[in-house]
Amino acid sequence: MINNITLIDDNKIDLFVNQKIIEKYDSGLKTRMFTSAVSAINYLKILDLNINSDSLTKPDLIFLDINMPQMDGFQFFNELRKFDLKDPKPIHIYMLSSSLSLEDINKAKSESLCSGYITKPLTVEKLKTILETVSIEDKNYNYKKPI
Amino acid sequence: MMESVKQDILYNHENELTDLLQNNSILSITDKYGRIIYANDRFCEIIGSNRNNIIGETHELIKSHLHTDILYKKLWKTIKSGEVWKGVLPNKLVDGRFYWLETTITPVKDENGDISRYIAVYNDITDYYNKKGTIKMVDPKGKTLSQNFLNVDLSINSFGKILKAKNKILNTSIDDVVGLYVYDFINPVSHNVVKKQIKKVFNESESSEFETIEFSPKGQQTFYVSKIEPVYNNHNEIIYATIVTKKLRKDLKIKKELRHIEAKYSTIFQSINVGIIVVTDSKGNITEWNKGAESAFGYTEDEVIGNSLTMLISDQHLITSVKELLKAKNHLNENKNGENLEMIGLKKCGQEFPVEFSISNWDNGKEKFYCAMMLDISNRKKLENKLKQKTEDLELFLYRSAHDLKAPLTSAEGLLNLIKGEDINSNVKLLTTLLDTTLERGKLLVDNLSYASAIQDKSKETNTINFKKVIDDTLKTLSGLKNFESIKFEITINQLGIFYSNKELINSIFQNLIHNAIKYSKPISNDHTPIIKIEINQSENKVNITVKDNGIGIDEKCIGKIFDLYYRVDNEQEQGSGLGLYIVKRIVDDFNGEIKVKSEQNEGTFFELTLPNFIKN
Numbered sequence: 001m002i003n004n005i006t007l008i009d010d011n012k013i014d015l016f017v018n019q020k021i022i023e024k025y026d027s028g029l030k031t032r033m034f035t036s037a038v039s040a041i042n043y044l045k046i047l048d049l050n051i052n053s054d055s056l057t058k059p060d061l062i063f064l065d066i067n068m069p070q071m072d073g074f075q076f077f078n079e080l081r082k083f084d085l086k087d088p089k090p091i092h093i094y095m096l097s098s099s100l101s102l103e104d105i106n107k108a109k110s111e112s113l114c115s116g117y118i119t120k121p122l123t124v125e126k127l128k129t130i131l132e133t134v135s136i137e138d139k140n141y142n143y144k145k146p147i
Numbered sequence: 148m149m150e151s152v153k154q155d156i157l158y159n160h161e162n163e164l165t166d167l168l169q170n171n172s173i174l175s176i177t178d179k180y181g182r183i184i185y186a187n188d189r190f191c192e193i194i195g196s197n198r199n200n201i202i203g204e205t206h207e208l209i210k211s212h213l214h215t216d217i218l219y220k221k222l223w224k225t226i227k228s229g230e231v232w233k234g235v236l237p238n239k240l241v242d243g244r245f246y247w248l249e250t251t252i253t254p255v256k257d258e259n260g261d262i263s264r265y266i267a268v269y270n271d272i273t274d275y276y277n278k279k280g281t282i283k284m285v286d287p288k289g290k291t292l293s294q295n296f297l298n299v300d301l302s303i304n305s306f307g308k309i310l311k312a313k314n315k316i317l318n319t320s321i322d323d324v325v326g327l328y329v330y331d332f333i334n335p336v337s338h339n340v341v342k343k344q345i346k347k348v349f350n351e352s353e354s355s356e357f358e359t360i361e362f363s364p365k366g367q368q369t370f371y372v373s374k375i376e377p378v379y380n381n382h383n384e385i386i387y388a389t390i391v392t393k394k395l396r397k398d399l400k401i402k403k404e405l406r407h408i409e410a411k412y413s414t415i416f417q418s419i420n421v422g423i424i425v426v427t428d429s430k431g432n433i434t435e436w437n438k439g440a441e442s443a444f445g446y447t448e449d450e451v452i453g454n455s456l457t458m459l460i461s462d463q464h465l466i467t468s469v470k471e472l473l474k475a476k477n478h479l480n481e482n483k484n485g486e487n488l489e490m491i492g493l494k495k496c497g498q499e500f501p502v503e504f505s506i507s508n509w510d511n512g513k514e515k516f517y518c519a520m521m522l523d524i525s526n527r528k529k530l531e532n533k534l535k536q537k538t539e540d541l542e543l544f545l546y547r548s549a550h551d552l553k554a555p556l557t558s559a560e561g562l563l564n565l566i567k568g569e570d571i572n573s574n575v576k577l578l579t580t581l582l583d584t585t586l587e588r589g590k591l592l593v594d595n596l597s598y599a600s601a602i603q604d605k606s607k608e609t610n611t612i613n614f615k616k617v618i619d620d621t622l623k624t625l626s627g628l629k630n631f632e633s634i635k636f637e638i639t640i641n642q643l644g645i646f647y648s649n650k651e652l653i654n655s656i657f658q659n660l661i662h663n664a665i666k667y668s669k670p671i672s673n674d675h676t677p678i679i680k681i682e683i684n685q686s687e688n689k690v691n692i693t694v695k696d697n698g699i700g701i702d703e704k705c706i707g708k709i710f711d712l713y714y715r716v717d718n719e720q721e722q723g724s725g726l727g728l729y730i731v732k733r734i735v736d737d738f739n740g741e742i743k744v745k746s747e748q749n750e751g752t753f754f755e756l757t758l759p760n761f762i763k764n
Binding site: 017119 | 554556
C-alpha cells in the first residue's frame with residue numbers, strides 16, 4: 001500500500017502542481033518535497049541509519065525530475081546505489097520529466113532502480129495508473145518474500 | 148703504229164669520226180695549253196654553254212693545272228708526260244651545275260713527239276655516283292636542314308636534288324650532300340609544303356619561301372625559314388634553284404619572349420608556396436619539384452627527382468590513392484579538364500597529412516606530362532573539424548534550449564489543469580480553453596525544435612516500420628485537429644517485406660505531412676469534399692510515399708521556400724512553427740532520400756518521397 005510519496009524537483013511550481021494532483025487523487029497520501037536531489041539523497045541516508053525512527057518515514061514512491069542543477073536524476077540513482085539500503089523493501093522511483101528525448105528515455109529504461117518514465121505534467125490519471133501498477137508489484141514482492 | 152692511226156682518224160676520217168663521237172660520247176679536244184679547240188654537242192650540253200663560247204676558252208675541267216688539288220696535279224703530270232689519264236672528275240660548271248664524269252684524257256703528239264693536243268672522252272656517271280654517294284653519305288640525312296644548311300647555299304633541281312652545297316662562312320663546298328635530296332633533311336611533315344614551293348619556283352619563275360619547325364632533343368622548338376630562288380642561264384631558262392636557310396627572325400623574337408616568360412614562370416614555380424610536382428607519364432617519375440613541395444613533404448629536389456610519385460603517398464592509402472590517380476589520369480586523357488583529388492600524403496619524417504592535388508596535363512608531342520599542384524589541406528581539415536564540432540555544439544544548444552523551454556510550458560500546463568479542477572465560472576473556463584490551445588502550440592513548437600536538433604542522433608537507430616500502424620497512430624494523434632472529421636482519407640499501402648528505418652523519424656515525417664494536409668484543407672461544402680490520399684509502395688530497397696490533398700495549395704512563388712527553416716506561408720487562420728517541412732526535408736536528406744512537391748493554388752498539394760530501406764547488414 002502506498003502511503004508516502006516523495007517529490008524531487010528543482011522547480012517549485014512543478015512541486016506545487018504535483019502535490020496538488022496527489023492531494024486531489026487521495027488526500028490521505030503523505031507527500032514530502034525536495035528541491036534538490038542532493039538533499040533527497042541525504043535524507044535517505046539518514047533515514048536508512050535510523051530505520052526505526054518514528055519521525056522519519058520512508059517513501060514508498062518517488063517522483064524524480066531529470067534536469068536539476070548539482071545532481072540530476074541519473075546521478076541520483078548512482079548515489080543511491082552507493083549505499084545498501086538496510087530496509088529490503090524497495091522504493092518505487094519514477095522519472096517525471098518534460099523531456100521527450102529518446103536518449104533520456106532509453107537511459108531511464110536501462111536504469112535498474114528506475115521503475116518507469118512519465119512525462120510532465122503529472123495528472124490524476126497518470127498518478128492513478130502508477131499507483132495501481134505499484135500496488136500489484138508490491139503484492140507480488142510480498143508474496144515472494146519469505147518471512 | 149698507234150700514232151699513225153690517230154693521225155689518220157683525226158685528219159682523214161674526221162667527218163665520220165665526228166659524227167660517231169657526236170652521238171655517242173662526250174668529247175672535247177684541247178690544245179697543249181688547255182684551250183678548247185673542239186667540243187661535241189653533248190659536251191656543250193653538259194657544260195650548259197654555246198660552242199662558240201667554249202672554243203678558245205680554257206677548259207674548266209683541266210685548265211687549272213696550276214690548281215693545288217692533288218687530283219689535278221696528278222692529272223696534269225700524267226698527261227704532260229704523254230700518258231693517258233683515267234679518273235672521275237667532278238664537273239662543276241660556270242652556272243653551278245654539277246656532274247660526275249668518268250674521264251679519259253689522251254695526249255696527242257705531233258711529228259716532233261711534242262704533245263700538241265689532248266683528247267678527253269667523258270662518261271656521265273652522275274647517277275651512279277649519286278647512288279654510291281647516297282650509300283656512303285648516310286650520315287647527313289639524319290641531320291636536319293638547319294643543322295646542315297644554316298649558312299649554306301644550296302643548289303637544287305626541280306626534284307629537290309641537291310646539286311651543290313656551299314658553306315657561306317667557310318666558303319667551302321659540302322660534297323657529301325651533293326646528289327641527296329633536300330627532303331632528306333626536312334621534317335616529313337613539311338615535305339608537301341616544300342615540294343609545292345620548289346615546283347612553284349621552277350614553274351612560275353618566282354622566288355619562294357617555306358618555313359620548317361624542328362625539335363631539339365629537349366623538346367625546344369626552333370623555326371627556320373628557307374628562301375628558294377631560281378637561277379637562270381643565258382637563255383633565261385631556269386637551270387636550278389638556290390635555297391638559303393635561316394633561323395626565323397620571328398622565332399628569335401618569340402624566343403626572347405619565351406625566355407622572358409620562362410624566367411617569370413620559373414621564378415613563380417620555385418618561389419610559390421604551393422607545392423608543384425611534375426610527373427611524366429611513362430613511369431610516373433617526378434621530373435620537377437619546387438620549394439613549396441619541398442617544404443610540404445620535407446624532401447629536397449635531389450632526393451625526389453627521378454623517383455616514383457608513390458614515395459609521397461602514405462603506404463596505408465597507397466592502393467586507393469594510386470587507383471584515384473589512375474582514374475584522374477584517364478579522366479585527363481579523355482577530356483583534358485583539370486582534376487582534383489584528395490589523398491593522404493607522406494612526409495619524409497613519416498608524418499601523414501591530408502593533401503589535395505589539382506592535376507593538369509600537357510604533352511610536347513612525344514611525351515605526356517602531368518602536373519600536380521598540391522594544396523596542404525591540413526588547415527582546411529582542421530577548420531572542417533572545428534566547424535563540425537561547432538555544428539554539434541549548436542545542435543546541442545538547440546536541443547537544450549528546446550528542452551529547457553518545454554519545462555515551463557509543462558509547468559503551466561500542470562497549473563492550468565489545477566485551475567480547470569477548481570470551481571470556476573464560465574468566463575474563466577473559456578480563458579483556460581484558449582490557454583490550453585496556446586500551450587499546446589508552444590509544446591508542439593518546442594517538440595519540433597528538439598526533433599530538428601535530434602535528427603542526426605536518432606537516424607542512427609533502425610527499427611522495423613509498419614506503415615499501417617504509423618499512419619493509424621498519426622491519424623489518432625491528429626484527430627483532435629479541427630476539420631479532421633470532415634476529411635476523407637484514402638489510404639493505400641503496398642508493403643512487401645520488412646522496411647527498416649527510424650520509427651520516430653518516419654512518424655515525424657507522416658505527422659508533419661498529414662498535419663499540413665489537414666491544416667490547409669478547404670472546408671467541406673456541398674460541392675467540395677476534402678480528401679487526403681496517402682499511398683505507400685514499398686519495394687525491396689526503397690519505399691515510395693505520396694501524400695495528396697485537394698486543399699488550398701501553395702502559391703507558386705512560395706513553393707521553393709517551403710522546406711526552408713522558419714518559412715511560413717502567410718495564412719490568417721493557421722499559424723505554423725515554420726519547422727514542419729524543414730524537419731521533413733532534413734529527415735529525408737539524412738536518409739539519403741528524395742522529396743518532391745507539386746502544388747497548384749486552390750487545387751491542392753502533392754508530396755512524393757522516396758526513402759531507402761536500411762536493411763541490416
